[in-house]
Amino acid sequence: MTYIPHTEAERSQMLTAIGVKSLDELYAGLPAAMRFPDLALPEPASEMEVMEDLQLLSEANLHVRQASCFLGAGAYNHYVPSVVDHVLLRNEFYTAYTPYQPEVSQGTLQAIFEFQSLITFLTGMEVANASHYDGATSLAEAAILSLNHHRGKRTKIVVSPGIHPQYREVLRTYLQGQQLAIVGDESLKHDQVIHIDENTSMVAVQYPDFFGNIHDLEALGQEARQAGALLCVVANPIALGMLKPPSEFGADIVVGEGQPLGIPLSFGGPYIGFFATRDEYVRKIAGRLVGETVDSRGQRGYVMTLTPREQHIRRGRATSNICTNQGLMALAVAAYLSTVGRAGLKQVAELCYHKAHYAAQAIDQLDGYQLWNRDPFFHEFVVRCSRPVAEINEVLLDHDIIGGYDLGQVYPELAEHMLIAVTELNYKEEIDDFVEVLNEQA
Amino acid sequence: MTYIPHTEAERSQMLTAIGVKSLDELYAGLPAAMRFPDLALPEPASEMEVMEDLQLLSEANLHVRQASCFLGAGAYNHYVPSVVDHVLLRNEFYTAYTPYQPEVSQGTLQAIFEFQSLITFLTGMEVANASHYDGATSLAEAAILSLNHHRGKRTKIVVSPGIHPQYREVLRTYLQGQQLAIVGDESLKHDQVIHIDENTSMVAVQYPDFFGNIHDLEALGQEARQAGALLCVVANPIALGMLKPPSEFGADIVVGEGQPLGIPLSFGGPYIGFFATRDEYVRKIAGRLVGETVDSRGQRGYVMTLTPREQHIRRGRATSNICTNQGLMALAVAAYLSTVGRAGLKQVAELCYHKAHYAAQAIDQLDGYQLWNRDPFFHEFVVRCSRPVAEINEVLLDHDIIGGYDLGQVYPELAEHMLIAVTELNYKEEIDDFVEVLNEQA
Amino acid sequence: MNRLEPNIYELSTPGRPSHRFPDLDVPLAELPDKMLRDQLELPELSELEVTRHFVRLSQLNFGIDTAFYPLGSCTMKYNPKVNEDAARLPGFAHTHPLQDTRVLQGNLALMYTLQEWLAEIGGFAGVGLQPAAGAQGELTGILILRAYHKDRGDKHRKKILVPDSAHGTNPATTTMSGLRVVELPSDKRGNVDLDALRAECDDTVAGLMLTNPNTLGLFEEHVEEVIAMVHDCGGLVYGDGANMNALLGVIRPGDLGFDVLHYNLHKTFSTPHGGGGPGSGPVGVSEALLDYLPGPIVDTVEPGDDDLPPLYGLVMPKKTIGRVKAFHGHFGMHVRAFTYIRSYGKSGMREIADHAVLNANYLLAALRDTYHVPFDRTCMHEFVVEGRFEKAPGVHALDVSKRLMDWGFHPPTNYFPLIVREALMIEPTETESKATLDAFIEAMKSIAQEAEDHPEQLQTAPHTTAFGRLDEVQAAKELVLCCRPAELATLEN
């Protein structure tokens, strides 16, 4: 299959116009010995054959719609209303690029502006940017903002062990070149508050945390504020459909993973990181910002703004290198939130909440299983099992059930603990079946 | 799930503006006793639940991509390039209606004009209309055209038994109110030529015929012409990618089923009937015609034309009642033919041809099976079996093979004969497997 | 600098590489040389050229998804996106119409259920899904009437009564069926004129074709009497169900005495109009006519029980008028309509009608003082006003329509029904919001004012669309119905 339009005749006309005899000649300046390698790739194939291959590969997977899925841990199986993908398939949206030329990009610009607005209101903050790669990198970008806010004078980031382990990994990857300490997540018992001091740039916490717990962050916010550190909350956006926005705990930055808002699981990506903060930090935000303005005809319109923050202007002095971000995913989130709306998001949140509690209670009553969470939780909870989680999950799979996350993999103290997520897609019947199989495996 | 936007407040504002107190009052003029029946319908459901139901229903089917399909008989399993459906999903195309207002319908109008052009060139005729419901009704409309052409003075339609049986059924349904004879298809042995006389309005024949045969229609065309009857050819459009167009046999009307040109099988519909003829009959064509013109600014544009032929103007004197036709399917055909293009259509035709012959030859060599076709055939052929076709098909199904059409169902003389179709979607391996299972069932 | 979109032949370049199919994997067979064509005048484009062409063309259209589209009689309601997804599920989209029905129980269950639901909604004993559109539903229905009378030996019933407000397909259908149209006048309130009807009711009446609500958007006030008169003279009553949207959950045509009715899935049940189809026009019939339905229809061939669902099969009604289409009708549309009814459910049906009627009456109330309403009473889902102005005699309904485009609205239906001068037939549908209706009202009022102040603004409209008025006379005179390929491709590969 080729998408190259040239005919033989056109090719030779063009070569003549250029003044060369062959295509090879165009590469005369390239090291001759290495030119035109013989690549070990498959032969070209027709679309029909390619699609068959892909179909077969996809069928070699067990997907979550073929099973009951109780796995979350940072990626959630939610229902995506049909209209969302119909919007994404608009050719003018997905085949455009970054709206450098606003006169012919108002569609993208207004959609991003709306995404920013939706995130701003959802998080309760004052301003949101056009997106980051995912929840993990938005946390890293928050840390960088805090470091810049403190002009590099503070060299400690305090993180809660209740933040998604992979987010903490990414944070450490991003900051490995800086001279600073990332502390607080040494063990679950650990109280981060003891780390907060005058050298602390940012305190980061997850809400609900990785184990599903809904903590009141009021006190932590005050500690951070007192120490002059920024409070960053990693929030689950569906939970914000019912829970107090982090702004109410005095959060300075709210970041998170937007995947639950209309983006398919897709084996982990593309997703979208959202990033909201206070107006006072707007000039330190990484990434694109779209602002309202007017055009030469007096019409309201939108442009990318405050670009001097960004790499293409500030180059080596920019605080982030982000360029391409998650435009189309921002559109998905905007379409999702517009479609489900105020009432719908609340409904999803509550469905998740009640179903998770129904499941938790039922499992807690089984012999051999015990609910680990002591605090209120949202749609995810931890169960102490009396066997290795991997073994239980294997049996569950035989029943077409995708079991929860094996916490022992990353939290040694939580061996034989399973993190279970429940969403609106889990009917009562599925939950009951799940509980029954767990019971048999106790 | 509702798509009604009204809020409670709006509803009452609107009722007030109308001057009524309740919605019920709007129906005051309706027979009171029968108002507001209690309908035995399911409760409303969320999109998520509805989609799950539909998914389950669809999975209760065995579809042709889950099996090897050798079934044709008027509906063919061809590959549809991906781009076709992306075009059909353009909101502006599928949510518009008949282009009554050309200033805001140029997209639809030009696409139909292009469809007409493609069909004109493919069939070799001079003019084509915007579509009929399917191949069968386009044959019926051809017959009606012929009757009108002869001003009702000829009362016989001669049809070949090699025309799709269901098309002949539909022809008879359509014409049951007219005083005329439809003859020629009494048995396969029958030579239609003997029926052609001065009273014959139209002679209809299929090309390739229902059994796949490619007949030279030259002689038949001459017979028809001599008798002053119109020759109507029901053509397979994929076959026209390699075979002589019916215009070369002197066809007056070429009709057919457009499904093979980019339309999914979809259990039989929606498909599209195409209809092409000579310029001299253009004022007698049923259905929409789009013509080129200019707008007030001097731009080239398109409009529906010769509308005085149609029911909305001519009412009881119109020759057809067709109104809504197959607009979106015409777009699919236009997109398909533009995508595969000259070389692609020929390639598909030849793939079908060669694969069908490979299969036919292999089956003919088996004990217990015999190729029935004596003439050249295209991508479908008949095999005489030594057992009931239904029995063989049952075994084939166990091997995930969808066998051919059981001809005995409609042609008593062809009991134990199977009509087998092969397309570009049947790989050699599938054909070999099919032959092997047939062999085991001999 | 005006960038008109070339046509697909103008965009073609000989030799352009286009879509590629797999290589042949079997030996070459001998070709029937004598039968091969030597020219194939199809265009040659790259996939990008094809995509860009059709995307650009699409942008020249108004559709429901871009603009308010109050095209009367066409019920341009929102087409839910989930319907599109459902119809594209591989388990539906890739089923062959002649497969063994035992492996297609999903399709059959869906069709069976849809038959039942439509019958329940319309108040009929049974429904056949085969007809492809409204007009084919009409043909089906009238052929059923004809067959019924014929079967009873009632051979001289050749007259079909058709009100003068009827859609053109009604009389055209009658003629196609070999019967004779007798047109009935409407009375002052837009009803069938009872005296005229009475005068025609004799033993040559095969039936009456009645649209209710009629094309004025008005409920036939004497519907029971009208139906009784026809029944009393031995005729049957055919219902043109194009306007069923007003009746969902409100009143059932079958209960009113209609003997046959066609549904328009592409109107009432939200399947997309596709730029002019495909539609779907199932037909519902009373008990007495069940056996005449076109076939096959879906029926249970083995009853189900607690453990097993019933086995469905395709069966031909005993005295069927025959097939009206190859295969089983527009299954893809059946899937969409099924999805739609399943979504709204029982209570949703009436909500649809309620809001369709509410929206129409709201518009009517707002426009009544500005536009002349020829038959002014509570309307159902649509209404008709006159697009003419005493103070601006040179302005016509068409001018109002064209000017509406400048406001971003698709115009209403023009010049139908024929009994209204300068008709503008306005059907908002239930899926439009008050805000949209208010904007439309503003436009309509402003246009009426403009008709007096600046009539030329209307007469030369539209101004802001990509195309101005098209010359229909030239189109009909010059009759260019096919691209002229710039260069008739003679290279054959």
Place this chain on the structure above:
Amino acid sequence: MNRLEPNIYELSTPGRPSHRFPDLDVPLAELPDKMLRDQLELPELSELEVTRHFVRLSQLNFGIDTAFYPLGSCTMKYNPKVNEDAARLPGFAHTHPLQDTRVLQGNLALMYTLQEWLAEIGGFAGVGLQPAAGAQGELTGILILRAYHKDRGDKHRKKILVPDSAHGTNPATTTMSGLRVVELPSDKRGNVDLDALRAECDDTVAGLMLTNPNTLGLFEEHVEEVIAMVHDCGGLVYGDGANMNALLGVIRPGDLGFDVLHYNLHKTFSTPHGGGGPGSGPVGVSEALLDYLPGPIVDTVEPGDDDLPPLYGLVMPKKTIGRVKAFHGHFGMHVRAFTYIRSYGKSGMREIADHAVLNANYLLAALRDTYHVPFDRTCMHEFVVEGRFEKAPGVHALDVSKRLMDWGFHPPTNYFPLIVREALMIEPTETESKATLDAFIEAMKSIAQEAEDHPEQLQTAPHTTAFGRLDEVQAAKELVLCCRPAELATLEN
């Protein structure tokens, strides 16, 4: 009558029924009252309103599928539709990143194969697919260099050499990685200035970031020498692969001596740009750097044999720099790129580069006489001209760009690279036809003429688009970054 599209909050109506989820089917649990929010300022729209809004917005965009889009450095080639279908197959789209990999062998096989193919195309020992975009690929690569030196105890290597023609992400990446940027000037032919490079090559060099072809679209003429110099002083060479489209099947960066390189799947491998992402920026590395790749990557954990495919697993490279993203990268983009490479295959790779280079040189040859070409030699897949005119000093590159919109073209990249005055960076890509290029040439020439004759036509352009020039100063000054909901919704249901 100008119909601006309101924003989503302006379109909201309190109480509007919107998308409905299933009813709760379990008992209510107690809610954590203290933790509940009392306001949720989200809009409320019907599905039709949502659809119409986004469809209308989309029409305000130019995209590849509507217009030629020669945005330099971005490789705006055709995005095949089949790629979109492939990524949406349920078996891919509905897989959870933390499922047991034994039931996700389809995903892993695809990723493994893509790793292998990209490594083969680039001439590297291995590839990691995790990075989300080009810039993250850069960060990954530079962190790998850093880790490599650190591992060897080479602690004072803090200097990253970056040519002045480099993309802004290159220096920004360097800083983010805690290293120091040293900018290298370009020579007269657009190459890295060898003397300047030589002067910087010492034992504090961590590496060089080289874009080849560079952002002028020119192949680095001394590339082997440049790389050797850096290697000789103990540094490593990072390749910015944004311009790989020119090299497919032509030359492999790994063969040239690059140690690390990021690929842009959203440029070279046709995954859509999505209005600004998602992209995908896999990183290829030489043997010596394999263990530093971010992870997990896909590897075979049990070899296959004739009957069984290998078992794939996710493994963490031994000395990994760590994760750069949660999970495994932009899998949806991996599927598309896989589909693309599989379609073109072995021979197709070079055909892509050939025609990208052919198209660029064709444009360059045609425009050379009209526009000043600062570095004029055979270009690769793109080239840079100056958008300024001696006879029209008031006209700028931006004006040329805006005027191109009136011709229906998306403008080239403006004001990059920074070393060219009034830069217009033009990248046609291989999927555009000669006819399109000819039309673009005509436009460019006509605009150049117009710049002299009617400069104001350029300075006030665009004229035919839905929007005129936007006021960027006001945007930055007033800083409105969020809708102001007309009415802060206080009803809480």
